[in-house]
C-alpha cells in the first residue's frame with residue numbers, strides 16, 4: 001500500500017472530526033487471544049489508516065486548533081524475547097510503511113495519552129460490537145479507566161465516522177476486491193471439477209482452501225458455507241460435514257480475503273453434472289432474478305429498492321413454480337436480504353437503507369430454498385457501482401446452466 005493513499009485516508013478522517021475530538025484505534029491482539037482466530041487478522045480500521053500488520057499497536061489521531069496530531073504506539077523489542085518472538089517492527093520501518101512520524105513505544109502510551117486527552121471533548125474508539133458475556137476488550141478497558149480520570153470526555157464507537165470513508169472504494173481497494181474475487185472464482189471452479197457424490201462437504205472446503213492459498217491469499221474472509229442437498233436450505237450452514245448425495249445440488253457461499261478485503265460469492269451446481277428438470281426450473285428463475293437485480297444497480301438507487309424488486313420477482317417465480325398461491329407466502333422460500341455492502345467486512349459497515357454511490361461495492365444474492373424438495377439455490381455476485389451504472393466484478397465465475405454442466409460433466 002502506498003503512503004499517499006494512507007495520507008489521503010487520514011485527511012478524510014480529519015474531515016470527519018471536530019476540533020478537540022480524538023480517534024483512537026487499537027490494532028488486533030496477537031493470535032492466541034480467545035477472541036481472535038488462530039491466525040493474526042489485523043483490525044480493519046487500524047489497517048485502513050496505518051497499513052501496518054502488527055499486533056497490539058495503537059493509532060491516535062486528534063484535531064487540535066484545526067490541525068491534525070497523529071501518534072502511533074508500537075511494541076518494543078525485548079532482547080530476551082527475540083529468540084521466541086523475533087524482532088518487532090522498528091521505528092524506521094513503521095515510518096516507512098505508515099508515513100506516520102510520531103512513533104512511540106507502547107510503554108509510553110499511558111503517559112502520552114493522558115497529555116493528549118486534556119483538551120479533548122469527544123473520543124472515538126474502535127469498540128465494535130462487543131459480546132456482553134465476554135471479558136472486557138482492551139477498548140472497553142481503556143474507556144473504563146479513562147472515564148474515571150476524564151469524566152468530561154464523551155466516548156463513542158468509531159463506526160459511524162468510518163462509514164463515509166470505507167463505503168467509497170478507491171482504485172486500490174477495488175483491485176484488492178477484484179483479486180479476492182478472481183481467486184475465489186478459481187477455487188469455485190476447482191470444486192465444480194472435483195466434486196463427486198460420496199465425498200464429504202469438508203473435502204470440497206479443502207480444495208477451495210488449497211486453491212486460494214496456492215494463488216497467494218492466506219485465508220478466507222469468513223467461514224465457508226459448503227452445503228449439499230437439504231443443508232443448502234439452512235442459510236448459515238457452516239458444519240460442512242455431510243456426505244454428498246448423487247442428485248444433490250451443492251451451494252457454495254465463500255470468499256477469500258486479500259489485504260482484509262473480502263470476496264463474497266455464492267454458486268449452486270448439481271454434483272452429477274446435470275440438473276434435474278425441477279432443479280433446472282428453479283435455478284433458471286433465481287438466475288433471471290440475479291441478472292435483473294444486477295441491471296438495476298446504479299448511483300442514486302436505494303438498497304431497499306433492490307430488496308423490494310427482488311421480493312416482487314421471487315414471488316412471481318414461486319407462483320410460476322407452483323409453490324405458492326398467496327403473495328405473502330413468499331417468505332417460506334426466500335427469507336434474507338438481496339444485498340449488502342462489501343469490503344473489509346463481508347457484511348461491510350454500510351446501512352441496509354443506504355443510497356448507492358459511485359465507488360460502493362455491493363452483493364446481489366437472490367435465492368430460493370425449498371426444504372421439502374432438498375433444493376437450496378443462491379446465486380451471488382459482487383458489483384461495483386460506477387458512474388454509468390455498474391461493473392460485475394464476479395462476471396467470470398460461471399453461473400449459466402450450460403456452462404456449469406460443461407465444467408462438471410466428466
Ligand SMILES: [Mn+2]
Pocket residue numbers: 264340363365380
Ligand atoms: Mn453475501
